[in-house]
Amino acid sequence: MRGMDKAQQYQELRNKTVPGLFLERVRTVPDEVAYRAKKLGIYEERTWLDFHQLVARCAIGFAQLGVEHGDRVAFMGDPCEEYTICELAAQALGAITYGIYPTSSSAELLRLMTDGKACVFVAGNQEYLDRILPLSKELSALEHVIIIDTRGMLGYDHSSLVSYEKLSEKGAEQLASRPGALEDIVSSVKPSDGLCIVYTSGATGHPKGVLISHGKHLAATQALIEHYPVLLERSHRTVVYLPLSNVIGRVAALTLPLLAPVIPHYGEDIEDLNQTFFEVAPTVLFTVPNYLKKFASGILIDIENSSALKKLAYTIAISIGRQHLNNVWEKKRDVLWKLVYLFCRCAVFRPILNKIGFDKVRIALSTGAPLPSQLMALWQIYGLNLSEAYGMAEMGGGIISAQRPNYPRPGDVGKPLACLEVMLSDTGEILVRGEELFECYWDNPELTDEFRDLKGWLRTEDAGEWTADGGLKILDRISDSVSHPDKKRISLTTIESALKSSPYINEAVVVGKDRAYLSSLIEIDFEAVSDWASRHNLPFTGFTGLIQHPAVIAHIGKEIDRVNSELKSHEQIHEQIQAFRIIPGELTPAEDGALVTPTRKIKRKFVYRKFETLIESMYEST
Amino acid sequence: MAFASGYFKTSYKADLSLVETRTRWLFLAILIIGLICFPFIASPFLLDLASQVCLSLIGAVALMLLTGYAGQISLGHAGFIAAGAYVTAILFKEFNAPIWVTLPASGLVGAILGIIFGLPSLRLKGVYLALSTLAMHFIVVYMGAEYESRRGFATGIVIKPPSIGPFIIRDPLVWYFLALIAAVAALLFSINLVRSRSGRAWVAIRDREVVAEAIGVKVPLYKLSAFVTGAVMTSISGCLFAYYRGFVSVEAYSLFLTIQYVAMIIIGGLGTILGAVLGTIFVVLLPYTIDAVGRALQVPARLTTYMFAIQYASFGLIMIIFLVVEPGGLVAVWNRIRNYFILWPFKRRPMGR
Numbered sequence: 014m015r016g017m018d019k020a021q022q023y024q025e026l027r028n029k030t031v032p033g034l035f036l037e038r039v040r041t042v043p044d045e046v047a048y049r050a051k052k053l054g055i056y057e058e059r060t061w062l063d064f065h066q067l068v069a070r071c072a073i074g075f076a077q078l079g080v081e082h083g084d085r086v087a088f089m090g091d092p093c094e095e096y097t098i099c100e101l102a103a104q105a106l107g108a109i110t111y112g113i114y115p116t117s118s119s120a121e122l123l124r125l126m127t128d129g130k131a132c133v134f135v136a137g138n139q140e141y142l143d144r145i146l147p148l149s150k151e152l153s154a155l156e157h158v159i160i161i162d163t164r165g166m167l168g169y170d171h172s173s174l175v176s177y178e179k180l181s182e183k184g185a186e187q188l189a190s191r192p193g194a195l196e197d198i199v200s201s202v203k204p205s206d207g208l209c210i211v212y213t214s215g216a217t218g219h220p221k222g223v224l225i226s227h228g229k230h231l232a233a234t235q236a237l238i239e240h241y242p243v244l245l246e247r248s249h250r251t252v253v254y255l256p257l258s259n260v261i262g263r264v265a266a267l268t269l270p271l272l273a274p275v276i277p278h279y280g281e282d283i284e285d286l287n288q289t290f291f292e293v294a295p296t297v298l299f300t301v302p303n304y305l306k307k308f309a310s311g312i313l314i315d316i317e318n319s320s321a322l323k324k325l326a327y328t329i330a331i332s333i334g335r336q337h338l339n340n341v342w343e344k345k346r347d348v349l350w351k352l353v354y355l356f357c358r359c360a361v362f363r364p365i366l367n368k369i370g371f372d373k374v375r376i377a378l379s380t381g382a383p384l385p386s387q388l389m390a391l392w393q394i395y396g397l398n399l400s401e402a403y404g405m406a407e408m409g410g411g412i413i414s415a416q417r418p419n420y421p422r423p424g425d426v427g428k429p430l431a432c433l434e435v436m437l438s439d440t441g442e443i444l445v446r447g448e449e450l451f452e453c454y455w456d457n458p459e460l461t462d463e464f465r466d467l468k469g470w471l472r473t474e475d476a477g478e479w480t481a482d483g484g485l486k487i488l489d490r491i492s493d494s495v496s497h498p499d500k501k502r503i504s505l506t507t508i509e510s511a512l513k514s515s516p517y518i519n520e521a522v523v524v525g526k527d528r529a530y531l532s533s534l535i536e537i538d539f540e541a542v543s544d545w546a547s548r549h550n551l552p553f554t555g556f557t558g559l560i561q562h563p564a565v566i567a568h569i570g571k572e573i574d575r576v577n578s579e580l581k582s583h584e585q586i587h588e589q590i591q592a593f594r595i596i597p598g599e600l601t602p603a604e605d606g607a608l609v610t611p612t613r614k615i616k617r618k619f620v621y622r623k624f625e626t627l628i629e630s631m632y633e634s635t
Numbered sequence: 636m637a638f639a640s641g642y643f644k645t646s647y648k649a650d651l652s653l654v655e656t657r658t659r660w661l662f663l664a665i666l667i668i669g670l671i672c673f674p675f676i677a678s679p680f681l682l683d684l685a686s687q688v689c690l691s692l693i694g695a696v697a698l699m700l701l702t703g704y705a706g707q708i709s710l711g712h713a714g715f716i717a718a719g720a721y722v723t724a725i726l727f728k729e730f731n732a733p734i735w736v737t738l739p740a741s742g743l744v745g746a747i748l749g750i751i752f753g754l755p756s757l758r759l760k761g762v763y764l765a766l767s768t769l770a771m772h773f774i775v776v777y778m779g780a781e782y783e784s785r786r787g788f789a790t791g792i793v794i795k796p797p798s799i800g801p802f803i804i805r806d807p808l809v810w811y812f813l814a815l816i817a818a819v820a821a822l823l824f825s826i827n828l829v830r831s832r833s834g835r836a837w838v839a840i841r842d843r844e845v846v847a848e849a850i851g852v853k854v855p856l857y858k859l860s861a862f863v864t865g866a867v868m869t870s871i872s873g874c875l876f877a878y879y880r881g882f883v884s885v886e887a888y889s890l891f892l893t894i895q896y897v898a899m900i901i902i903g904g905l906g907t908i909l910g911a912v913l914g915t916i917f918v919v920l921l922p923y924t925i926d927a928v929g930r931a932l933q934v935p936a937r938l939t940t941y942m943f944a945i946q947y948a949s950f951g952l953i954m955i956i957f958l959v960v961e962p963g964g965l966v967a968v969w970n971r972i973r974n975y976f977i978l979w980p981f982k983r984r985p986m987g988r
Contacts, residue, residue, distance in 0.1 A: 049643070049645065051643075054644070054650065055644055055645065055646060055647060055650060056643045056644060056645050057645070058645050278643075290640075291640045292640070292641070292642065292643040293641070293643055294640040294641030315981040315982070315983065316980065316981065318981075318982055318983065319980060319981050319982040320982050323979060323980040323981070323982065324980075326980055327980050361980050364979050364980060365980065365981075367639055367640050368640070368981070369640075370640040370641070371640075372640055372641075373640070373641055
């Protein structure tokens, strides 16, 4: 009976649109808080009615600019209140929105703008305006540029430029004479219409534009909520900080609040993220491994710098926590250990989590990239209920498979969502099929056919395997896996994420295909390593001086040795990293020919090519 | 700023609240209950000490505003207290005036004195200003002494307990609550003052007068307002002290009293209201503590005659120790202890905050 209800619920959602659901929400709970946005130090509350008015003005403003059903609207900027309003407004008109990562290079920006053929570009601030304006001559489809934050815009005089404020003002004028205008427009949007395009990160090639429709996106998000019923249990706070160009960022900021009592909070500036977390103390946290790693590194370094007594307390607490966590994973009930652990948690871990604002988190979900097991275990010891999810843009709600909450054992990504079928191909590649999958690759039917076969199975390009209890385990990119003489597949990703669990290593690229042994290129965490160096009174001048310092190289070597032994004991990987080199510089996605995607995924091929001499030097002696 | 996560303000009104977190509400509740229960369990001696602390606190906070916030050094503090006390005594003796006349009158005289002796501060700085305020002290005390000898109260002026309506304030318990209310009012007034426009202007003047002027602070106005605020509060505390002791005499307003008040704010920690509170408690209790220690150690009787000298000497010694070892005063010590627990298990403020 309940199963029937659920199926019905999905079916209902598939027949709805995002703006339609938005209006429904406005009707049912007009005076409840829809979101809070920090302005000049105050978290201003917006009720659904306020939200509705803001969206309506903006939508009418868009309509006056000539945005029509099926047009594309591109966004670039950090997440903020106005960004969300513009997205919803454009979607209410039936336009298809897509976000461009704020860290994208201009070559990538040009590619996405020509691919999506957006007629309106929404820029977060003057910085993004400066990126788009030089390209505007090449973009014939682009008609208007909207700027949200107009600071620093005194010298700009461009005919196609409209400020968000002006846009809303104009919309408000017309809205005054036609109060129900938004409702009329929304009714013409169909559930099967395109909602947005999400561009894949492009780690294995150019970004692919994934077209997602209204109904499927809603149903897929519902599947995620069903996976985490705690989302419905009470009112939740979440912080909007992930780029909205990412599916999971969009789900957290836009879609989830339509379906569950989740209140998004916008910080004053993305630079103040730490403070925003601290002030808001979210109860739901959607995150990516990079942030978890950054925060954990910060904690580990601060502990390292702490006084002897405090350090001792931490060390003891961690070892107790590790034992307790093992019990939890093994489902062993040991009341005494649990009590001891709870004491440690109150005495040591809660204060730590409190300082970064994570102490109220009920459910944390990491997605977007493989989460190193050690890192996940560390957060679980701290008391963060962290689960890992595996997802891709092609899945309407971003998530394919996710661990159940309550401190799952790291290593797999749990069971696929209820609405999906997952199987492994002969080569070990993960294949996905389900109703909630994307429509097609934008403007590229050949690509769609290449990845999706006639039976509807979609290739994910990821190699996986099933664990004993039916969970899905992601091994690697199918193109990256290295086969060893004994035919055992070595997962470079596993080794790399183990390396990345060191606070001093930001990024690691393991080399080993057709080589005698494994080696690694290391991108250091400059802040952490320079902090370490100054604590050990090592003189250095700048980045280059630091990475050439013999003591620093020795220290990184020691970290790698530690990881080697951990890999041996925990993951049964016996291949050791036998050589390493530190990359002279920091990898950034913003430059042309970047070696990492805007979400900081390594473009392996390019890295190998760029650092060829460095790699060769690691194999020269043999 | 809250030290615990999860406190965000949704309106400017909420941003103005003095107590931000649940923990602080809890501590405040405990403090209030403690202060209310205290007189019922304390001995009369302790009750007297508590009332003294409360009354001194008003003067100490006033000096903190003037010196700690506005940066205007004043050695005339005993003079302001004396002014309040003498206004009370004279009005009582000559016109049999009740407290609701003497209290505002003290404040008024304090304000006048504040303006007159604040004027030099517009030109003078540092030691020169200190000297001019010292002059004020001597003038007030001289006039008080003149009054005493002319009117024949050579040993001092006795004041009857004040009465409000039919109710005569004589019971130490009532005095305690009266002093407590006055002290809390003075504290709230000062806390709100220093976080408002005047407080910010004073701090700007203290930190760099030229810059304060440049950013639009009306330096003469705010210097005078600091003097007037400080003088009014101090004179009122003088008035209350006169009633509390029931006796006004020149000897009580020596230069040593000024030094005690200066000691309160230095030992407490300049530039914080909390410092004034801690410093007052410390300085008021110090002589009694030294006494108690002397008795506990069973100092021979022939040495007890030196007790006064020992008190004076230890006073100076402690001031020197504080200035050398902990210029931030008791507040800095308190902050260090508090930070140890707040930052736990880290040593420094975590990244990004």
